[in-house]
Structure formats: structure tokens, C-alpha cells
Amino acid sequence: MIDFSILICVYNPDIRLLSKCIDAVKALDTTNISFEVILVDNNSNPGLETYPIVQDARKTIPNLVTLIEPKQGISHARVAGIKAAKGKYIIIFDGDNDPHADYLQVLSKLTKQHSSVGAWGPGNVWVDFIDGVEDMLRPKAMELFQERHDNFTIFACLRSWEDCYPFGTGLCIKIEHALSYINLFERGHFTLKGREGNRLSSGEDTQMVLSCIVNGEAAGRSPDLKINHVIPANRANLNYMKRLRYGLNIDYDLTIKQVIPEYKVNFGRPLKKSLWHSIKIYRKLIKAVITNNSEKVIDLISHCSIRAGAYQAMERPIPTTLKRVLKMVKASY
Numbered sequence: 001m002i003d004f005s006i007l008i009c010v011y012n013p014d015i016r017l018l019s020k021c022i023d024a025v026k027a028l029d030t031t032n033i034s035f036e037v038i039l040v041d042n043n044s045n046p047g048l049e050t051y052p053i054v055q056d057a058r059k060t061i062p063n064l065v066t067l068i069e070p071k072q073g074i075s076h077a078r079v080a081g082i083k084a085a086k087g088k089y090i091i092i093f094d095g096d097n098d099p100h101a102d103y104l105q106v107l108s109k110l111t112k113q114h115s116s117v118g119a120w121g122p123g124n125v126w127v128d129f130i131d132g133v134e135d136m137l138r139p140k141a142m143e144l145f146q147e148r149h150d151n152f153t154i155f156a157c158l159r160s161w162e163d164c165y166p167f168g169t170g171l172c173i174k175i176e177h178a179l180s181y182i183n184l185f186e187r188g189h190f191t192l193k194g195r196e197g198n199r200l201s202s203g204e205d206t207q208m209v210l211s212c213i214v215n216g217e218a219a220g221r222s223p224d225l226k227i228n229h230v231i232p233a234n235r236a237n238l239n240y241m242k243r244l245r246y247g248l249n250i251d252y253d254l255t256i257k258q259v260i261p262e263y264k265v266n267f268g269r270p271l272k273k274s275l276w277h278s279i280k281i282y283r284k285l286i287k288a289v290i291t292n293n294s295e296k297v298i299d300l301i302s303h304c305s306i307r308a309g310a311y312q313a314m315e316r317p318i319p320t321t322l323k324r325v326l327k328m329v330k331a332s333y
Contacts, residue, residue: 001086001087001088001175002034002035002036002063002086002087002088003033003034003035003087003088003089003104003108004033004034004035004036004087004088004089004090004091004104004107004172005035005036005037005038005081005082005085005086005087005089005090005091005175006025006035006036006037006038006091006093007038007040007078007081007082007085007090007091007092007093008021008022008025008037008038008039008040008093008094008095009040009042009069009074009077009078009081009092009094009095010039010040010041010042010044010048010094010095011041011042011043011044011072011074011077012044012045013044013048013095014095014096014232015051015053016130016232017095017096017130017230017232018051018053018054018095019053020098020230021093021094021095021096021097021098021230022053022054022057022061024097024098024099024100024101025037025061025093025099026057026060026061027101028099028101028103028104029101029102029104029105030104031105032108033104033105033108035063035087035104036063036064036065036085036086036087037057037061037063037064037065038065038066038067038081038084038085039054039057039064039065039066039067040066040067040068040069040077040078040080040081041066041067041068041069042069042072042073042074042076042077043068043069043070043071043072047068048066049066054066065084067080067081067084069081074204075185075192075204078092078204079182079185079186082175082178082179082182083182085175085178087175088174088175089107089111089172089173089174089175090172090173090174090175090178091103091104091107091170091171091172092168092170092171092172092173092205093170094168094169096229096230096231096232097169097170097227097228097229097230098128098227098228098229098230099122099170099226099227099228100226100227100228102224102226103170103225103226103227106222106224106225107120107172107225109224110153110222110224110225111172114155114218114220116157116217116218117155117217117218117219117220118173118174118177118212118215118217118218118219119165119166119171119172119173119174119177119208119209119212119217119219119220120166120171120172120173120219120220120221120222120225121165121166121167121169121170121171121172121219121220121221121225122148122166122169122170122221122222122225122226122227123148123149123150123152123153123221123222123223123224123225124148124149124150124223124224124225124226124227125146125147125148125149125169125170125226125227125228125229126147126226126227126228126229127141127142127145127146127147127228127229127231128228128229128230128231129141129231129236130230130231130232130233131232131233131236132233132236133231133236134237136294136295137236137237137238137241137294139295140241140294140295140298141231141236141241144241144244144245144248144298145229145231145235146167146169146229147229148221149223150221150222150223151223152223153220153221153222153223153224154220154221155218155219155220155221156218156219156220157213157216157217157218157219158213159213159214159260159262159263160256160260160263161206161210161252161256164219164220164221165209165210165219165220165221166209166219166220166221167205167206168204168205169227169229170225170227171205171208171209173208173209173212174212174217176215177208177211177212177215177217178208178211180211180215181204181207181208181211184211185204185207189258190203190204190207190258190259191254191258192204192207192251192254192255192258203251203254203255206255206256207255207258207259210256210259210260211259213259213260214259214260238294238297239330241294241298242297242298242301242329242330242331243331245298245301245302245305245331246301246305246326246331249301249302249305249306249308249309250305250308250309250312251309251312252306252309253309253310253312253313253314254309254312254313257313264313264314277321278319278321281300281303281304281321281322281325282321282325284296284299284300284303285300285325285328285329288300288329297329300325300329301326301329301331304322304325304326304331305326305331307322308322308323308326
């Protein structure tokens, strides 16, 4: 086996972002590291093979493999890429990720120093709004697109979702845990499919990381792992951010419950259908609409969708108030 398989899954990509991603992969310091790059075309139209940047990459990146996954959805693309991988570790870059040049060297050091950690993610993420973003949206946008700046390396092995666990951006995971996830995904045990069409969930990232935990290994982040998350105008806007906030929250509890069944006892949120709670939600809605405050709108969506997700995970009907408000603010799919 080789050291690392770099997996890049894309669908109808923004050529500017894909170019930055491929150029960053070309610039990686691979001294004394064996690697391959697997570029998965998730049924783009036109196909990636027609892109000059991809044609050039074939000539300049050693061990580049291109695949076509016709089944739509990021989960299917990643499954295809992982199955084709030969590395001890899988590194997942999206087409909007721009890793720093020492990314592989840092991972090589971390994996040798901490052999019991099965998944790593970047502790320093810079969100780059390539087309700009409205000033009033910037704070929430940076939060939603995962800007973070850790001061130290941290990892844990607790059977719940911990703040130190990595998200999907720049995720590095041991091949055996990735294959464990695939096994359960293909058997229908995991029903969440990640980003697909208008759906902006990222459940498969979380479930991959938690597969490490249930297999007895840790997961964590390091500030020495650095990456830029490049966001274009079609995502740096309120409508997209509302759907993203909803997508991140609605499947949160179900995502964890499917991997860690006992997690259901830790939902810990009161799910009482009370008139007072409905009135409270409508008050939040009125304030958000009257003030035209985008931050309040997103906070309202966060409040409603996390509760709706808890009902969903417990296989209980989502209250009409929650569904109605989410529909009114155009957050749900």
C-alpha cells in the first residue's frame, strides 16, 4: 500500500475553484511520501475529461486516476473513490479546498506520532469568499463554512460528537475505517447521502469520523494542518446559507444515532408540543422579518431545524409549527 490516496469528488465544478484545488495538490510537498490522486467525476455535464485543467493535470500529477460515478450524490462519488484507493489513509478534498503545501508532510508526522488516531482534520481553516460577501452576512458565513483557528492539537475517543472531531473539509481517515463506513452504507444501515441536488447535508463526513470512534480509535484536529475553503458568489448568499444551516441541523441527531445507537438517550432537548413554545417561535420569526436581520433568520432556522431533527431521529412526527416556520423562511428542501 502507498501512504496517502487524495480523493477529489466534483460535479459540474466552478473552473476557478477546481483550478485552485488542482494547483494546490500539484504544489504539495511529497518528499519521501508515496501518494495517488483520485479525481471522481460525479456525472458532470460536460465531463471532466473535457476540462483543460484536468487534461493538464494528467500530464503533471504522477499517479493521477480519474473515475466517473454516474450515481448522483457526493456519498456515491466518495464510495467509488475509496474503493479504488490504494493508500493507508484517504484524504478527502472537495473541489473548493485549497490545502497548504505542507499538508501531506504534517499528516505524515501526525499519523506516525499518534497511531491510535484514525481521523485527522485541519485546525486552521480560512474561508475565502472569492467573489466577496455582504458585510452583514460575513460572520455567519464564516461560521457556516467552517472557519476555525485552533491553538493546539487535540483528539478524543468518546462515543458522541465532540468539538475536536474533524468535519469533511480536508478530512484524512484510515482506509479501514472508510471501508467500514462503506460496508454499512451499502447495506443500508446508513441512510444519509450527503450533498445531493438541493440537499445540503453532510452526514457521511460525520459518520466516517464516528466509524473511527466505534472501532476504538480517536479523531482530532491539528493547527498545523492548514487549508483554504473557497466560496463563490452562488454560495455566499442568504438563500444558500439558510439551506445550509437547515441541512447541517436536520440530520444531526439521526447521523449520530445511526452510528452510535445509545446516543438517543443524550438528545437532551425538551420536545414538548406546547402552545408557549409555538408562540415563542413565531415571535422569533416576526422579529427576524421586521428587522430584516439575516443573522436572526439563520438563528431561527438553527433553533427550529435542530428540534425538527430530534423528532426525526426519534421517529416522531415533526410539529406543524416547526415545519410551517421552516417553510416560511424558505429553509427546507
